[in-house]
Amino acid sequence: MFENLMRELRSMERMQMSFPIESDEDGYIDKECPNRDCLFQFKVHKEDWKNIFKDEAVYCPKCGKSATSNQWFTTEQVNAGKEMAINNVKAMIGNAMREEAKQFNRNNKKGFLTFAMKVNGFNEQIIKLPIKCKEIFEQKIKCEKCNARYAVVGSAFYCPSCGYNSSRHMFNEFIDTTNAKISNLDFIKRQLSTVNKDDAERIIRTLIETIPNDLVTAIQCLSEDVYMNLPNSKSFRKNTFQRIDDSILLWEETISESHNTWLTNEELIKLKKYYQQRHLLAHNNGIVDEEYINKSNDTSYEVGQRIIIDKQDVVEFCEIVKKLGNEILKFA
Ligand SMILES: [Zn+2]
Numbered sequence: 001m002f003e004n005l006m007r008e009l010r011s012m013e014r015m016q017m018s019f020p021i022e023s024d025e026d027g028y029i030d031k032e033c034p035n036r037d038c039l040f041q042f043k044v045h046k047e048d049w050k051n052i053f054k055d056e057a058v059y060c061p062k063c064g065k066s067a068t069s070n071q072w073f074t075t076e077q078v079n080a081g082k083e084m085a086i087n088n089v090k091a092m093i094g095n096a097m098r099e100e101a102k103q104f105n106r107n108n109k110k111g112f113l114t115f116a117m118k119v120n121g122f123n124e125q126i127i128k129l130p131i132k133c134k135e136i137f138e139q140k141i142k143c144e145k146c147n148a149r150y151a152v153v154g155s156a157f158y159c160p161s162c163g164y165n166s167s168r169h170m171f172n173e174f175i176d177t178t179n180a181k182i183s184n185l186d187f188i189k190r191q192l193s194t195v196n197k198d199d200a201e202r203i204i205r206t207l208i209e210t211i212p213n214d215l216v217t218a219i220q221c222l223s224e225d226v227y228m229n230l231p232n233s234k235s236f237r238k239n240t241f242q243r244i245d246d247s248i249l250l251w252e253e254t255i256s257e258s259h260n261t262w263l264t265n266e267e268l269i270k271l272k273k274y275y276q277q278r279h280l281l282a283h284n285n286g287i288v289d290e291e292y293i294n295k296s297n298d299t300s301y302e303v304g305q306r307i308i309i310d311k312q313d314v315v316e317f318c319e320i321v322k323k324l325g326n327e328i329l330k331f332a
Pocket residue numbers: 033034035038039040060061062063064065
């Protein structure tokens with residue numbers, strides 16, 4: 001009794017299942033950074049993944065951390081794979097049980113429990129942007145060092161194949177993509193409304209709120225790259241260039257220039273406010289606290305309110321960052 005089933009279960013102990021991962025219409029496959037604080041999703045060209053990328057190290061375009069090539073499956077791919085594996089196992093057990101039943105019935109000529117296994121397809125749960133919207137967001141990059149092709153959304157400057165920091169070459173292109181993104185918000189909203197009207201407003205707000213973080217990351221990445229290559233650069237702490245006052249000090253000490261000379265006083269005050277807003281979004285779900293009011297001098301909010309970032313804010317933030325970035329680029 002149950003020989004078939006036992007044999008099937010034993011064979012499963014060492015079983016490995018592999019599932020194909022589909023590429024998009026341009027031949028790119030999805031990847032996700034394994035760093036728990038990052039989980040950045042990007043795409044790499046399927047052919048380059050095979051021919052250029054190395055098994056020992058793949059780099060995250062956003063945080064720059066590296067890990068072996070077998071750790072970059074996306075959460076969706078892992079979940080879909082698990083579900084397919086479970087369904088396969090269920091189907092195998094089901095088949096083995098049915099085989100047992102047939103034998104049992106043949107031997108005993110009595111009824112036996114039969115059951116049907118239903119193998120479900122997996123549901124697509126991620127919100128997919130319509131194709132035209134996706135094109136506005138995605139930046140396709142070919143690494144000038146190793147030729148690997150990859151695609152990112154937002155500020156991501158490290159080549160996933162060789163780790164090269166391309167921020168000085170990509171900075172203005174990144175600003176252009178961000179501006180295109182901002183000026184297309186209304187169009188995107190219309191497109192999204194055709195898919196799901198209720199979600200359109202929420203998604204647009206989420207999209208706007210990704211921009212401050214992208215802008216801060218872009219300046220940080222560019223500053224690190226340019227600063228480290230100065231002949232008289234000093235060592236600096238991680239995230240120094242994420243904080244305006246710390247970066248001003250470091251630039252002043254090293255080149256006697258800084259935000260104080262590169263920007264007008266008014267621009268610097270606004271920049272500080274937007275940096276504080278990004279900080280709130282990243283660490284406090286956008287809820288205003290004492291620290292925000294003290295550091296930003298923004299009296300339009302009270303503690304406990306949620307900040308609202310509109311299109312005009314990100315347009316202005318982007319303009320100041322563009323100016324600052326191009327001043328920094330003069331030292332590259
Ligand atoms: Zn990462």
